Amino acid sequence: MDIVFNWSYFGYLLYGAMWTLVLSACAFVLGGAAGFLVMLARTAQSRLIRQIALVYVEIIQGTPLLVLLFIAYFGLGVFGIEVPPLVAAAISLMINASAFLGEIWKGCVEAVPRTQREAAECLALTRWQAFVDVILPQAARIATPPTVGFMVQMLKNTSLASVVGFVELTRAAQVINNSTIQPFLVFGIAGTMYFVLCYPLTAWSRSLERTLNVGRR
Amino acid sequence: MRYDFDFAVLLDYWPDFLAGAWVTLQLTFLATVFGMAIGTLCAIGARGKRRWLARAIGIYVEIIRNTPFLIQIFFLYFGLASAGLRLPVFTAAVIAMVFNVAAYCSEIIRAGMDTVHPGQIEAAQSLGMSTPTIYWDVILRPAIERVYPALTGQFVLMMLSSSVASQISTEELTAVANNVQSFTFRSLETFLAIAPMYLALAALLKLSFWGIGLFAFPRRRRLGTAL
Numbered sequence: 001m002d003i004v005f006n007w008s009y010f011g012y013l014l015y016g017a018m019w020t021l022v023l024s025a026c027a028f029v030l031g032g033a034a035g036f037l038v039m040l041a042r043t044a045q046s047r048l049i050r051q052i053a054l055v056y057v058e059i060i061q062g063t064p065l066l067v068l069l070f071i072a073y074f075g076l077g078v079f080g081i082e083v084p085p086l087v088a089a090a091i092s093l094m095i096n097a098s099a100f101l102g103e104i105w106k107g108c109v110e111a112v113p114r115t116q117r118e119a120a121e122c123l124a125l126t127r128w129q130a131f132v133d134v135i136l137p138q139a140a141r142i143a144t145p146p147t148v149g150f151m152v153q154m155l156k157n158t159s160l161a162s163v164v165g166f167v168e169l170t171r172a173a174q175v176i177n178n179s180t181i182q183p184f185l186v187f188g189i190a191g192t193m194y195f196v197l198c199y200p201l202t203a204w205s206r207s208l209e210r211t212l213n214v215g216r217r
Numbered sequence: 218m219r220y221d222f223d224f225a226v227l228l229d230y231w232p233d234f235l236a237g238a239w240v241t242l243q244l245t246f247l248a249t250v251f252g253m254a255i256g257t258l259c260a261i262g263a264r265g266k267r268r269w270l271a272r273a274i275g276i277y278v279e280i281i282r283n284t285p286f287l288i289q290i291f292f293l294y295f296g297l298a299s300a301g302l303r304l305p306v307f308t309a310a311v312i313a314m315v316f317n318v319a320a321y322c323s324e325i326i327r328a329g330m331d332t333v334h335p336g337q338i339e340a341a342q343s344l345g346m347s348t349p350t351i352y353w354d355v356i357l358r359p360a361i362e363r364v365y366p367a368l369t370g371q372f373v374l375m376m377l378s379s380s381v382a383s384q385i386s387t388e389e390l391t392a393v394a395n396n397v398q399s400f401t402f403r404s405l406e407t408f409l410a411i412a413p414m415y416l417a418l419a420a421l422l423k424l425s426f427w428g429i430g431l432f433a434f435p436r437r438r439r440l441g442t443a444l
Contacts, residue, residue: 162287
C-alpha cells in the first residue's frame with residue numbers, strides 16, 4: 001500500500017517549522033549576547049584581548065557549523081549526561097553566531113566617525129559613557145540591516161540541527177519523505193516554508209539598507 | 218567526571234582523513250570554477266535589457282538565498298533519484314554547490330558591476346570598443362577586482378558548507394569523520410581533529426585566492442593601490 005502525502009503530514013511540517021523558529025530565536029538571543037562580548041573584545045583597548053578575540057573569530061569562521069554541532073553534541077555527552085539535541089544545536093549555533101555577529105558589529109562600531117568619539121572625550125565622558133551613549137546608538141543604526149541579513153543565515157543554519165536528530169522543519173521533512181517517498185513534493189513544501197520565513201527578513205533588511213543610505217547621503 | 222582523551226587511535230585513519238580532505242578540495246574547486254562562471258553570466262543577465270531574463274534570474278537568486286543548503290541538496294539528490302535519475306553522490310553534491318554558490322556570486326558581482334561609472338562605459342563606446350570588450354575590460358574586471366574580498370569570503374563559506382554533503386554520503390572530510398567515529402567510538406576526538414583540518418583548508422583557500430588575485434589583477438600588483 002502506498003502512503004501518500006496528506007494534510008496530517010502538512011501539520012507535522014508546520015510543527016517542525018515551529019521548532020525551527022524556536023531554535024532560531026534561541027540562537028539569536030544567545031548568539032547576540034555572546035556576539036556583543038566578542039564585539040567588545042574586538043574593539044578593546046588591550047592589544048592582547050583584541051588578538052585573542054581575533055583568533056577566536058578566525059577559528060569559528062574557519063570551522064563548518066556541522067563540525068561545531070558534532071563537537072557540542074558529543075562534547076556535552078562526555079560529561080555523562082544525555083544531551084537534548086536542542087541544547088547542543090542551540091550552543092553550536094550560538095558559538096557560530098557570536099563570531100559572525102561580533103565581527104559584523106565590530107565593523108559597525110568602527111564605522112561611526114572618529115570625531116564622535118573625540119567630541120565625547122572633549123565633553124569629559126568616560127570611555128564607557130562615550131561607548132554607551134555616543135557610539136552605540138549610532139552603531140546600532142548602521143548594524144540593523146546586516147544583522148537582519150544574518151538572521152536569515154541563522155534561520156537557514158538551524159536546518160543542520162536535523163543531523164543530531166532534533167525534529168525541526170528539515171528533520172520533519174526527512175521523516176515524512178522516508179515513508180511517502182515523494183521528495184520533490186515534501187522537500188519542495190519544506191523549502192517553501194523556509195522561504196516564507198526567510199524572505200520577509202531579506203526584504204526587510206534590504207529596505208532598511210535603502211533607508212539608511214538615504215539618511216546618510 | 219573525568220574524560221580521557223585518546224587521539225592516538227585516530228592516527229591509524231590518517232589516509233582516510235587525507236582522502237576526505239582531497240574530496241572536499243575537489244568539491245570546492247569544481248564549485249568555485251562553475252559557480253563563478255554561472256554567477257558572472259547571471260550577473261550580466263540580471264542587468265541586461267531582457268526583462269523576463271532578469272526576472273527569472275532574480276527569482277532563482279531569491280529562492281537559493283532564502284532556503285537552506287541542506288534542503289536544496291536533499292531536493293536535488295532524492296528528488297532526481299525518485300524521478301529515476303540516480304546521480305552519483307559526488308556529482309549531486311557538485312551540482313547542488315554550484316547552484317548554491319552561483320546565486321550568491323551573481324549578487325556580489327552585480328553589486329560590483331553597479332559601482333562601474335556609466336561614464337566609463339560611454340567613454341569605451343565612443344572609443345569604438347566592441348560590446349564583449351567593454352563587458353570584459355571595462356565592466357567585469359574592475360567589478361570583480363572591487364568585490365574580490367567578498368567573493369573570497371563566499372567561497373570559503375561554500376567550502377565549509379560542503380560538509381553538508383556528508384548527509385547524502387559524499388565521502389568528504391565530515392563523512393569520513395562520521396565513519397571513523399563509528400569504528401573507534403571516539404566521536405569527540407574525531408570531530409575535534411577535523412576542525413583544524415578545515416581551518417587549514419580555509420587558510421589554503423584564502424591563500425590561493427590571494428595568489429590568483431595577484432595574477433589576475435596586475436594593476437593592483439604594479440601600483441599597490443585599491444581600485
